[in-house]
Amino acid sequence: MNNRIFLSFPHLGGHEMQYIEEAFKESWVVPLGPNVDLFEQRLGEYLGTNHVVALSAGTAAIHMGLVMLGVSKGDEVLCQSFTFSASANPVVYQGASPVFVDSEPDTWNMSPAALEEAIIDRHRITGRYPKAIVVVHLYGMPARMDEITAIADRYGIPVLEDAAEALGSEYRGRKCGTLGRYGALSFNGNKVITTSGGGAVICPTAESAARVKFLATQAREPMPYYFHKVIGYNYRLSNVSAGIGCGQMEVLPERVARRRAIHGLYANLFNDMLEIQVHDNPSADFDSNFWLTTILFDNSLGFTPEDLRQYLNEHNIESRWLWRPMNMQPVYADAPFYGDGTAERLFNSGLCLPSGSILTDEEIATVATAIKAFVKSKS
Ligand SMILES: *Cc1c(COP(=O)(O)O)cnc(C)c1O
DSSP: TTTTSSSSSOOOOSOOHHHHHHHHHOOSSBBSSSSHHHHHHHHHHTTSSSOEEEESSSHHHHHHHHHTOOOTTTTTEEESSSSOOGHHHHHHHOOOOOEEEEEEEETTOHHHHHHHHHHHHHHHSSSOOOSEEEOOOOGGGOOOOOHHHHHHHHHOOOEEEETOOTOEETTTTEETSSSSSEEEEEETTSSSSSSSOOOOEEEEHHHHHHHHHHHHTOOOOSSSOOSSSSSOBBBBBHHHHHHHHHHHHHHHHHHHHHHHHHHHHHHHHHHTTTEEEOOSSSSSEEEEEOOOEEEEEOOSSSHHHHOOOOOHHHBBBBOOOOOGGGGGGGGGGSSSSSSOOOHEEEEEETEEEOTTTTHHHHHHHHHHHHHHHHHHHHO
């Protein structure tokens, strides 16, 4: 397995152990501590906000965002259908119900038209407006935030950004994760940077950030004994994990640049192959971090994503299906869905390619050569 080319392998910067050793020297081997504060500060500087709270997972960040937006039992929450299940599951943790919204073909993210249709129809059916909108920047590509925000504002519904895949991405010169009322980031092992497992929520104010910190540390009231007035969570990041994050923040700009360069390499390598389209920024308003480079191909070529995935696997290359939309998941079979099947079509004719910043130019060329050989063998 030595020469296997992986999809998105962790890429350490070199100083992570220094922060961890510091934590051990000081016996800060606990949740919270100086590395957590420093990691939050560095994230805030990068994103241009003072209101970042580090948590144990991106899923926890989405959950905390929904709690802060007051999502509770009986509410409906509009959620992008084309995503990982962690965008939607926290809606159910709150006893609320997700309503799924299809994608549009340029960004692959939430369709503004389907969003407005869903808002109007849910109001017609239930007599209420949905409580929140969860929009995702899939594979790092920013969603059409101006259109989505305009619709959300028209109906007074707050937007939560799932920017788990989009750290470093920009929409009209503004960082993803700071464009909605709340934003969620993930530092899972396969994301742009890792803390081995972790996340962060970006809050609108100092007060809301303080409230998230309170809720995420068991909602313990400032009393000499344990005293609780609301339900809390154990969601803060450990000081050891945050040490990895502090080291990763030193190299974040380099990592984002490398993911973009890998996307550029693929785009060049597939330039002469009309059968393969590399998903690209639709206009200068969008600046994806290209967490993963993704491709689309014509279904009339006579192969499925699984055929190509297996061929690459046999050549020691890891690739992955696009996210299977939530409206195609058994667990959400009963949830309402608004759209025209765009995400389902993308799912059936695309693939995620190896895109980790650790990959060499030669490895990217190896992947492209293998895909070209496969496509030629089919024509
Ligand atoms: C990774 C991911 C999450 C969840 O983050 P975790 O840190 O794994 O909990 C949520 N949404 C999307 C779109 C993701 O890719």
